[in-house]
Amino acid sequence: MNSTRYTVLGVMSGTSLDGVDLAYIRFTKKDNWEYELLDCETIAYESSWVVRLRDAVSQSRDALQELDLLYTEYLARLINDFRKRHPLKDLDIIASHGHTILHQPDQGYTYQIGNLPQLAMLCNTLVVCDFRVEDVALGGQGAPLVPIGDVLLFNNYGACLNIGGFANISFSENDTRIAYDICATNIVLNSLTTKLGFDFDKDGEIAASGTIDQALLHKLNELPFYKQNYPKSLGLEWVKAVVFPVLEQSGLAIEDRIATYTEHMAVQLAHVLKNCKAITPSNGVLVTGGGAYNTHFMQRLEELSGLKITRAAPKMVEFKEALIFGFMGVLRLRNTINVLRSVTGASKDHCAGKLYSP
Known part of the structure; x- marks a missing residue:
């Protein structure tokens, strides 16, 4: 054809x-x-x-x-x-x-x-x-497979960040496309919010109301996956085997688990964005996926990364x-x-x- x-x-x-x-x-x-x-x-x-x-x-x-x-x-x-x-x-x-x-x-x-x-x-x-x-x-x-579209449809951005069940990033480095999963995101948060009777954490309100537990945050940030080199990807099996047990063993209230995990997401994504040389003030980051609507999380991501993070138009986000x-x-x-x-x-x-x- x-x-x-x-x-x-x-x-x-x-x-x-x-x-x-x-x-x-x-x-x-x-x-x-x-x-x-x-x-x-x-x-x-x-x-x-x-x-x-x-x-x-x-x-x-x-x-x-x-x-x-x-x-x-x-x-x-x-x-x-x-x-x-x-x-x-x-x-x-x-x-x-x-x-x-x-x-x-x-x-x-x-x-x-x-x-x-x-x-x-x-x-x-x-x-x-x-x-x-x-x-x-x-x-x-x-x-991830999406980067071919990032290259051919969205190459005017320094990086493309998608925050769905998992967060992944795509950018060009030395004329080579690089992309990988950063961490589990909504697949964890949504599982926690269902325990409270909600499908998701609207605007991050639950996370904002909870207390961040520094011991749990440290355990999450020290998970071996984050030290692996790319290419790397994540699946539900990893979440069930690694993330859920850490959250469960904390014994924290669900609201505090949500607050802590949301902060963990912001820490991991901010670390990647700060170290991505492809991102400049002139090209920026295209952010899509349901996590882009989590205003509390997005605010923390901006604060921790020091970057201006702009959400794509709603149709593109979704x-x-x-x-x-x-x-x-x-x-x-x-x-x-x-x-x-x-x-x-x-x-x-x-x-x-x-x-x-x-």
């Missing part, structure tokens, strides 16, 4: 379990790539699906295969309902990330459900999906990942590189994504 214009539905489900992001996008190739974010929507997960997805990491492989089929059917239903509400003209592809259940790149394994061939048949549209498995097979981390996975789908159609070895640690740059016809 040699077209220079594509209409794409980007579909993304993040580890924070806030819902499925669907973004209808138009991409145009001129001297550079241009994009238009058109109809966009986040469809919140039903409570039963939140439980299923949160507990899936402990399921058997057979149970996961059954869940994969059910989730593919569920995803197709959400997509088809979205298309009824927002008639999408001349849709070329659906580019879907699926939902990460297992991510163990050091063991050569990553598993995103919802990427079965049935998705194309149920939606009656060409689908590009399952973007991570090839990179892991090539010795990479399978993450749908940047869906946008870029849509873009990765376009690059896959064009058989051009959409995963960078400098970012993931794979043996080579490559063009990832499985193609399924209806």
Whole structure:
């Protein structure tokens, strides 16, 4: 396909379990790539699906295969309902990330459900999906994948910082793109706030009301992951095995755990931003992801980093990942590189994504 214009539905489900992001996008190739974010929507997960997805990491492989089929059917239903509400003209592809259940790149394994061939048949549209498995097979981390979009769509910023279930950064250094996960963010905070009956910490109000425990903060900041060199990535397994036990063993009130963990996030991100030479007063940082709405956290990040942190426009905050996975789908159609070895640690740059016809 040699077209220079594509209409794409980007579909993304993040580890924070806030819902499925669907973004209808138009991409145009001129001297550079241009994009238009058109109809966009986040469809919140039903409570039963939140439980299923949160507990899936402990399921058997057979149970996961059954869940994969059910989730593919569920995803197709959400997509088809979205298309009824927002008639999408001349849709070329659906580019879907699926939902990460297992991510163990050091063991050569990553598993995103919802990427079965049935998705194309149920939606009656060409689908590009399952973007991570090839990179892991090539010795990479399978993450982060978004930096290809940062390079080709957002290169006017010194760095791109996304704060979703995990926080990750992407920037250029000596003409090479660097990106990696910094720490777990909303995947931890949201788990804590649910214990208080809230889906998330609105504006960081709970964190602001709690007390930071210096002993717990020190333990969190000393976790070995932060001393590892990139490329590196994180998954739910690491959070359950490492972070949750530290928080639980503290014995603190939930409000104080939230306050302390929010401060921990700000410390880790500020450390990375302060040491990123690509960021200058003239280019700044593009901040996206749900964590960008946490005003208490963002204020602490500014104070600790000494940088002016500017949140992207709301549509970009919420749908940047869906946008870029849509873009990765376009690059896959064009058989051009959409995963960078400098970012993931794979043996080579490559063009990832499985193609399924209806």
